[in-house]
Amino acid sequence: MVSYSEAYKIIRDEVQKLKLHTEEVDLLNSLNRILAEDVYADTNLPPFDNSAMDGYTVKFSPSRKQWKMIGEISAGNFNILTLDEDSAVLIMTGSKLPANTSAVIPVEDVIAENGYVKLADGKSIKENQHIRYKGGDLTKGVLALERNQVITSNKISLLGACGKARVKVYRKLKFGVLATGDELVDISSRIFDDKIRGTNLYSIISAVTEFNMEAVNFGFVKDDKEHIREKLSEAFDSDIDILLTTGGVSVGKYDYLKELLIELGTDIKFWKVKIKPGKPLIFGVVKKDGRIKFVVGLPGNPVSSYVNFMVFIKPAVQELFGIKDDKTVKAELTESVSKNDDKRNFLRGYLEFNLKKGQYFVRASEAQSSADMTRLANANCLIVIEEKRINPQKGEEVQCIII
Numbered sequence: 001m002v003s004y005s006e007a008y009k010i011i012r013d014e015v016q017k018l019k020l021h022t023e024e025v026d027l028l029n030s031l032n033r034i035l036a037e038d039v040y041a042d043t044n045l046p047p048f049d050n051s052a053m054d055g056y057t058v059k060f061s062p063s064r065k066q067w068k069m070i071g072e073i074s075a076g077n078f079n080i081l082t083l084d085e086d087s088a089v090l091i092m093t094g095s096k097l098p099a100n101t102s103a104v105i106p107v108e109d110v111i112a113e114n115g116y117v118k119l120a121d122g123k124s125i126k127e128n129q130h131i132r133y134k135g136g137d138l139t140k141g142v143l144a145l146e147r148n149q150v151i152t153s154n155k156i157s158l159l160g161a162c163g164k165a166r167v168k169v170y171r172k173l174k175f176g177v178l179a180t181g182d183e184l185v186d187i188s189s190r191i192f193d194d195k196i197r198g199t200n201l202y203s204i205i206s207a208v209t210e211f212n213m214e215a216v217n218f219g220f221v222k223d224d225k226e227h228i229r230e231k232l233s234e235a236f237d238s239d240i241d242i243l244l245t246t247g248g249v250s251v252g253k254y255d256y257l258k259e260l261l262i263e264l265g266t267d268i269k270f271w272k273v274k275i276k277p278g279k280p281l282i283f284g285v286v287k288k289d290g291r292i293k294f295v296v297g298l299p300g301n302p303v304s305s306y307v308n309f310m311v312f313i314k315p316a317v318q319e320l321f322g323i324k325d326d327k328t329v330k331a332e333l334t335e336s337v338s339k340n341d342d343k344r345n346f347l348r349g350y351l352e353f354n355l356k357k358g359q360y361f362v363r364a365s366e367a368q369s370s371a372d373m374t375r376l377a378n379a380n381c382l383i384v385i386e387e388k389r390i391n392p393q394k395g396e397e398v399q400c401i402i403i
Helices: 004-015 151-163 199-210 225-237 257-263 302-320 372-380
Strands: 023-024 055-058 068-072 087-091 103-106 108-111 116-119 143-145 166-170 174-180 213-223 243-245 265-273 282-288 291-298 328-333 344-354 359-362 381-385 397-402
Touching: 004 265, 004 282, 004 291, 004 302, 023 151, 023 372, 055 068, 055 108, 068 291, 068 397, 116 213, 116 328, 143 151, 174 199, 174 225, 199 302, 213 225, 213 243, 225 257, 225 282, 243 328, 257 265, 257 282, 291 344, 302 344, 302 381, 344 372, 359 381
Parallel strands: 068 087, 174 213, 174 243, 243 291, 328 359
Antiparallel strands: 023 166, 055 087, 055 103, 068 116, 108 116, 265 282, 282 291, 328 397, 344 359, 344 381, 381 397
């Protein structure tokens, strides 16, 4: 049995051996993909001096309170006009500024009548106010976005402004997902006798899809050696990068997975990890037709399989792509926690941010059974309790993984 840190290091170091490939996609198809190139501004942003609001452009003079209207400019309809200290131009937000502009007066700060605009009582202006200058956001040739980050919706406008109609992204890794167990029936089936719905298949496929990798569904297989062997061989012969299985990894009479993986030539790197939940975890390396593939045998309990995916597989793959962890925060316990073993515990919890105090607070779920899907569904984090830490008390700080 290995520790959490040892197991994670093994998985991370092995996963780093996967070769990443890139492809170009349309900008609108790049959402949630991982950027595979540094993007530089191909023009100044903004490309010209423009108005930050609807108003009147003037050549600033501290003593001037009234100007003569000489025209107007709207966005995309520039007029060649030149200001002097006596003149003003009506302008719309985003419009290119006429020559000699050194201030924009908001439309609500003036009175316009008889061809003149006059500063309203109690209003004042400052030089350079409400002007967005050429290159104020980015100058041409400057790095706009670094590679190895997820393209979220707030980055799309910047990519578009840099002329990236096509974006170079990393190809998605392919994860095969296979569920084992005589007790499993599909989720659409009626429950009878000692059968249960096989939710792990759907949970793990969804977890893979959630961080925008590709999931290949290998379905369910009974606890039959020959059938499991056939499914494993099918998966290893496919073009997947990582096979995730659920169930059959413990020490029960019908837990065949480890035995069959070894039989099929898998180099088992470890079996069992000193964590709770999720101890019976298998990780191995398969070499097939000159390619390296990985197999991860997740436990059959739904919470255990989900936790193992979140604390081992997802972060190791994110490191492969150079993605920085932004889902781990520190929080103060609002209630004491019972923990008296020497394992690393991952407790389901409820995390809240207190705006007034400017910090996170967290409490553990009432029950922590590895089969309790209700508590998992209602949690928004995993509370990390390290191996040597015993019974953390209310007010102590803990690390939380947002889920």
